[in-house]
Amino acid sequence: MRAPFYIKKLTDSLDQWIEAGWVPEASRSKIIEHAKAQKSGTNLVGVLAILGAVLLGFAAISFVASNWANMGKMMRMVVMLSALWAAFGIAAIAAWRNVMVYAHAFGLLGAALFGAAIMLIAQTFNIQAYYPGGVLIWFFGALSAAIILRSNPILIFSALLAGLWMMMAFEGDVPDTTQYWLFPLFAIGVGFTASRFKSIATINILAISILLFVPAYLVAEFDYRPFTDGLLLPLSGAVFITVALLTASLKRFIFGSGAIIGWMAISALLVGFLVQLVLADGNLDNQRISDQWHLHTVVLLVLIAGLLLWLTLKKQMKPVLAIGILFGTALMAYAPLVQAPTWNLPIQMLYGAAFFGICVALLISGMTTHKNSLTWIGGVGFGAQALYVYFETFKDLLNTSLFFLVGGLLLLGISLLALRLNKQIKQEAKS
Amino acid sequence: MKTRALSLLALSAVLTGFLLWMVWDHERARSNGAELVLDMEPVDPRSLFRGYYVIIRTPLHRLNLNEYDSDNGFEKGDPVFVSLSTNQDGNWTPQAISKNQPQTDGMWIQGRVKGVNKPKDETQWIRIQYNIESYFADKDSAKELEKKIEDSKMRIILSIDAKGNAVIRGLEIDGKRLIDRL
Numbered sequence: 001m002r003a004p005f006y007i008k009k010l011t012d013s014l015d016q017w018i019e020a021g022w023v024p025e026a027s028r029s030k031i032i033e034h035a036k037a038q039k040s041g042t043n044l045v046g047v048l049a050i051l052g053a054v055l056l057g058f059a060a061i062s063f064v065a066s067n068w069a070n071m072g073k074m075m076r077m078v079v080m081l082s083a084l085w086a087a088f089g090i091a092a093i094a095a096w097r098n099v100m101v102y103a104h105a106f107g108l109l110g111a112a113l114f115g116a117a118i119m120l121i122a123q124t125f126n127i128q129a130y131y132p133g134g135v136l137i138w139f140f141g142a143l144s145a146a147i148i149l150r151s152n153p154i155l156i157f158s159a160l161l162a163g164l165w166m167m168m169a170f171e172g173d174v175p176d177t178t179q180y181w182l183f184p185l186f187a188i189g190v191g192f193t194a195s196r197f198k199s200i201a202t203i204n205i206l207a208i209s210i211l212l213f214v215p216a217y218l219v220a221e222f223d224y225r226p227f228t229d230g231l232l233l234p235l236s237g238a239v240f241i242t243v244a245l246l247t248a249s250l251k252r253f254i255f256g257s258g259a260i261i262g263w264m265a266i267s268a269l270l271v272g273f274l275v276q277l278v279l280a281d282g283n284l285d286n287q288r289i290s291d292q293w294h295l296h297t298v299v300l301l302v303l304i305a306g307l308l309l310w311l312t313l314k315k316q317m318k319p320v321l322a323i324g325i326l327f328g329t330a331l332m333a334y335a336p337l338v339q340a341p342t343w344n345l346p347i348q349m350l351y352g353a354a355f356f357g358i359c360v361a362l363l364i365s366g367m368t369t370h371k372n373s374l375t376w377i378g379g380v381g382f383g384a385q386a387l388y389v390y391f392e393t394f395k396d397l398l399n400t401s402l403f404f405l406v407g408g409l410l411l412l413g414i415s416l417l418a419l420r421l422n423k424q425i426k427q428e429a430k431s
Numbered sequence: 432m433k434t435r436a437l438s439l440l441a442l443s444a445v446l447t448g449f450l451l452w453m454v455w456d457h458e459r460a461r462s463n464g465a466e467l468v469l470d471m472e473p474v475d476p477r478s479l480f481r482g483y484y485v486i487i488r489t490p491l492h493r494l495n496l497n498e499y500d501s502d503n504g505f506e507k508g509d510p511v512f513v514s515l516s517t518n519q520d521g522n523w524t525p526q527a528i529s530k531n532q533p534q535t536d537g538m539w540i541q542g543r544v545k546g547v548n549k550p551k552d553e554t555q556w557i558r559i560q561y562n563i564e565s566y567f568a569d570k571d572s573a574k575e576l577e578k579k580i581e582d583s584k585m586r587i588i589l590s591i592d593a594k595g596n597a598v599i600r601g602l603e604i605d606g607k608r609l610i611d612r613l
Contacts, residue, residue, distance in 0.1 A: 073613060074613065077450075080450070084447065088439055088443040089440070091439055092439040092440050092443075095435040097432075103435075107439070110443070118450070121450055121453055122453070123567045124567070125454055125457050125458075125611070125613075126565075126566060126567055126598075126599050126611060127453060127454075128599075137449065141442075141446050144442050144445075145439065145442060148439050148442060176508070
């Protein structure tokens with residue numbers, strides 16, 4: 001529902017427009033009713049209430065922290081439980097009176113205080129267990145509050161806790177595999193709730209968590225080496241592409257599919273760019289290229305090919321783009337395996353050209369379909385690639401100032417080229 | 432809206448119940464288990480306490496498998512059971528290290544393998560986590576405890592349940608027992 005001051009402003013403006021003869025008087029009540037029924041985009045009252053609740057939370061925690069040492073154990077329990085009940089109590093009263101802005105704000109405060117209570121009780125009574133377990137329970141508490149209050153802010157907080165728990169579980173001193181199956185279940189559960197609440201911010205957080213989950217899972221379960229690994233990087237990229245295509249295939253059923261596809265596509269492009277560093281290094285240990293890696297890669301390529309075929313048959317993707325994605329993924333996966341010195345340079349050049357081609361395709365696709373996100377991704381990828389090629393080619397030949405001068409001119413030239421291309425496409429579209 | 436308000440109050444009750452259960456379950460484990468008193472080892476003072484807790488290290492945290500009747504092939508994350516017996520001085524020392532729960536009536540403690548080291552000298556060491564690695568205290572107390580550990584005047588008192596799980600019951604400082612209470 002729109003804020004009252006927005007409705008008042010609209011009413012005042014409508015009266016002026018009716019007086020000026022721009023809007024028929026008969027439409028006045030219909031326009032106001034329509035505006036009242038609309039959901040507010042950014043609700044200033046809600047933002048202020050949530051910020052206020054967060055500050056109250058900080059005030060409570062600072063007060064408790066400064067007096068903590070002087071309190072007995074039972075007194076600490078009473079303080080923590082009272083704070084929890086106060087926050088949820090105010091939220092319940094606000095929900096009862098249908099002032100949902102305050103219900104969400106104090107519900108969020110209560111969810112935060114529940115986590116603080118878990119940690120502080122564990123500290124006070126020297127309770128030690130598998131450490132991320134506390135965050136897991138916190139997540140369940142916060143998610144329950146989000147569902148009860150139908151609150152987007154608390155749902156966003158829950159999604160952050162799910163991601164935090166997953167990373168803590170992977171980072172733990174003693175390995176635990178709960179997150180392998182539990183995190184995907186959380187992702188589905190939170191994603192389903194986010195689709196009911198229409199919370200795009202939650203979907204974005206989930207997508208980022210999935211991006212972190214994939215390489216962490218591959219390292220923990222299959223013992224791939226982290227960071228710039230010639231085996232882990234392309235495999236992660238192939239998983240990102242698979243998730244993007246799967247989401248595209250099911251986009252009618254998935255809320256926020258565009259955000260998920262966007263995050264996966266950007267990450268796959270970044271991985272594609274980073275694979276060049278492995279190619280340039282050329283030191284991939286042959287002994288680490290296992291049957292397991294080949295199996296994973298082939299399964300993913302078959303999956304990607306199947307999804308691309310499905311999308312092409314459904315006319316949701318052009319055949320040229322589908323072939324480009326399949327070729328690009330296969331090149332990304334197998335290029336680092338080429339160890340023969342004579343073939344390394346041609347492979348690097350072929351890879352670089354393919355990367356340029358994909359970036360240009362994204363640029364043109366963004367310009368023709370007026371999707372600024374695609375234009376930006378393609379443009380940034382193209383610029384990064386141009387700088388990389390330039391750096392690799394001239395880093396030892398030019399002195400520093402000349403190096404940056406030529407680099408700057410190169411990027412300006414590319415931007416002018418893109419500008420001309422954009423104009424040309426627009427003229428063609430007009431004619 | 433009334434349903435939401437009432438549901439939220441019900442959720443508060445459930446969460447409060449969980450927090451109270453945390454305390455009750457810990458108190459039960461601390462009171463009912465068999466008692467085990469271990470020496471504490473000084474560790475690098477720079478990492479002795481983070482924030483306001485002391486890092487607990489005992490002789491059971493790093494064991495040489497060759498010195499005891501041990502199973503082989505431990506890997507990071509494996510459960511590990513350390514059987515204990517008292518020596519001539521009355522201190523608890525390891526006797527056997529196994530992957531499965533011992534079928535004897537003696538004392539044993541359960542942990543998880545945190546890491547395996549195989550130096551070149553044929554020895555095989557495992558590092559074990561028992562979930563007793565931190566003892567929370569306020570800033571001043573933590574500093575005093577750190578000094579006591581360095582002077583070897585402090586021992587840790589554990590409570591061990593029937594499955595070998597350990598919780599901290601308290602500390603023994605200069606022979607004086609300080610048992611944690613509610």
